[in-house]
Amino acid sequence: MFAIIGASGNVGRSTSSALRQAGMPVRAIVRDSAKGAPLRELGCEVAVADLQNPASLEKAICDADTVQVILPLRPLVKDPAGDLSLSGTSIIHALRQTRPSRVLAISDYGAHVSENIGMPSIFHEFESLLHTVESYKLILRSAEHMHNWGRVIPVALSSGTLPTFQDPIEMVLPTISAQDLGLIAARLLLxxxxxxxxxxxxxxxxxxxxxxxxxxxxxxxxxxxxxxHAVPRSQWKSAFEQLPTSLADLLIKANDAKNKGGLVDVEPNADEVIYGTTELIEALKRFTNSPHNSQNLGRL
Structure with missing residues (x-):
């Protein structure tokens, strides 16, 4: 049994679908039962669990051989950073109690860095806790997801200017389609x-x-x-003022680290890097209403 925590998200749904296509039994673990319907159509068993309730998580994964875990960011809660840490601690507790044979944990580029660099540091802490779980552990560090650009695309389409915290704007950074990440996770599990x-x-x-x-x-x-257009560093605080303070702090530090270069990246001397196949333009089609891609929107 493959238990997928966060199965209704972009990554979890992709992993669940790929495992089902391979004929594997999948238990899709969701927070909201209403989101389980598409997963049932794939042939998944659906279980409802609260990520911050270790007892409900233990019940959902107790007889699973393999568990895939992901820390979901909930930007609308009062303290997103604290919420992530609480979810991580709860997941680790459940894994310690159930001891599945294998755990695949979705992590983040830059999680190897010990200094505080914002969002990757949340995953640095989570990876440290994973070491205490008595299972085979496969940590899958992900580059930033391509769909994160969707937050500013409406502004770009209406104004002709794409605001970005990447500076310089010609600096290339790693990114990946969430669907590709889910497929890669499934291949690793198989x-x-x-x-x-x-x-x-x-x-x-x-x-x-x-x-x-x-x-x-x-x-x-x-x-x-x-x-x-690169948003000047002096304007970052005001640009994030609508966000909860802890989330703004995570994002500001992460963007500073990206612009510094070499931190939010592959760990030096890493053994394995796997590359997805989805190009950026394909991933961004869903966010535009151009006649160029209207026929493709239903497939993405």
Missing amino acids: RPQSGSDLDIVHAEGPRRYSASDVATALSELSGRTIHA
């Missing part, structure tokens, strides 16, 4: 275990992209010229 009790794999898209590349892709999709 391959034989290595002889160690811990493996770390990195995953990113077929190539790296800059903010200027994003603007070019949006220009092609929308039919209007769009330029990337």
Whole structure:
């Protein structure tokens, strides 16, 4: 039995679908039973559990051989950073109690860095806790998801300017389609275990992209010229003022680390990096209403 925590999300749904296509039994663990319907249609068993209630998680994964875990960001809660840490602690407690044979944990590029660099540091802490779980552990560190650009695409399409915290705008950074990440996770779960009790794999898209590349892709999709514009560092605090304080702090530190270069990246001397196949322009089609891609929107 493959138990997928967060199965209704982009990554979890992709993993669940790939495992079902391979004929594997999948228990899709969701927070809201209403989100289980599409997963039932895939042939998954659906279980409802609260990520911050270890007892309900234990019940959902107690007889699973393999568990895939992900820390979901809930930006609307009062303290998103504290919420992530609480979910992580609850997941670790449940895994310690149930001791599945294998655990695949979705982590983040930069999680190897010991200094505080915002969001990746949440995963640095989570990985440290994972070491206390008596199971074979496969940590899948992910580059930033391509769909995160969706937050500013409406502004770009209406104004012709894509605001970005990437500076310089020509700097290329790793990114990946969430669907590709889920497929990579499924392939890792289906391959034989290595002889160690811990493996770390990195995953990113077929190539790296800059903010200027994003603007070019949006220009092609929308039919209007769009330029990337780096938001001055002095304006970052005001740009994030609508967000909860702890989330703004995570994002500001992470963007500082990205712009510094070499931190939110593959760990030096990493053993394995797997590349997805989805190009940026394909991932961004869902966020535009251009005639170029109207026929593709239903498939993404």
